Amino acid sequence: MFLKKQEEFNNAMQKYHQNKFYQHVYTFVSVVNIGLEVILLYILFTLNISWFWMLPVFLIAYFSTDFLNGFVHLYMDNNDNYNSFAGVFIARFHLHHKTPTYKNKNVFVIYFNESGSKFWLVPYLIVVLFLSTLDINHIFLTVLILVGILSSFAEVSHYLCHNSKSKIVLFLQKIGLLLSMNHHERHHMEDNNRYAFLNGMSDFILDKIAKIFYGGYKDNLDKHYEMYREEDTSNRSS
Ligand SMILES: [Zn+2]
Numbered sequence: 752m753f754l755k756k757q758e759e760f761n762n763a764m765q766k767y768h769q770n771k772f773y774q775h776v777y778t779f780v781s782v783v784n785i786g787l788e789v790i791l792l793y794i795l796f797t798l799n800i801s802w803f804w805m806l807p808v809f810l811i812a813y814f815s816t817d818f819l820n821g822f823v824h825l826y827m828d829n830n831d832n833y834n835s836f837a838g839v840f841i842a843r844f845h846l847h848h849k850t851p852t853y854k855n856k857n858v859f860v861i862y863f864n865e866s867g868s869k870f871w872l873v874p875y876l877i878v879v880l881f882l883s884t885l886d887i888n889h890i891f892l893t894v895l896i897l898v899g900i901l902s903s904f905a906e907v908s909h910y911l912c913h914n915s916k917s918k919i920v921l922f923l924q925k926i927g928l929l930l931s932m933n934h935h936e937r938h939h940m941e942d943n944n945r946y947a948f949l950n951g952m953s954d955f956i957l958d959k960i961a962k963i964f965y966g967g968y969k970d971n972l973d974k975h976y977e978m979y980r981e982e983d984t985s986n987r988s989s
Pocket residue numbers: 824828847848938
């Protein structure tokens with residue numbers, strides 16, 4: 752039943768392994784995303800919003816980041832267009848279900864590497880940078896910039912959820928700032944839920960969207976890599 756999709760998946764991954772171009776694309780996207788984030792961080796410090804707005808702005812940005820990144824995750828987990836021009840990247844994305852645990856690396860390396868798979872973040876950050884040149888509301892602009900920067904940070908939160916047992920990380924997970932395994936494990940154990948990965952606070956909405964629009968991955972897309980045997984050169988541990 753899944754034979755055709757398994758073949759398409761393997762072909763896409765074969766392209767990835769045979770052509771270094773794809774790895775260079777990830778590196779390029781990382782450099783662009785982080786470069787834009789650094790520029791926006793500098794702009795953020797020039798905005799001078801009042802103390803009164805700082806906490807609400809941070810909470811709105813945190814929730815929006817959790818939702819936006821979770822939504823992209825939801826879309827990608829249910830995307831099987833392996834023959835499309837982005838097919839190689841789509842196929843490789845699904846490997847996070849095959850091997851959820853990462854290779855242990857410095858969090859800055861994770862931040863750099865994982866920012867490279869965030870293709871959608873490039874146009875987002877460019878638009879925000881453009882908006883920063885216009886005379887728009889500073890509170891709104893602060894939210895937009897924070898969402899951009901926190902989107903890369905969300906990848907680190909997901910990494911820490913799978914790979915870290917440090918006391919400070921467990922504390923930050925306990926107070927709800929980072930994604931806890933207690934909350935996230937259902938994404939890997941069960942089907943079609945818990946897509947958010949900054950701290951999981953928007954999952955109550957994402958779960959509903961998933962239920963209405965998507966059929967899940969366990970008996971569907973997760974079967975596509977069953978015949979994939981090549982060595983995984985990604986950041987995941989084997
Ligand atoms: Zn997933």
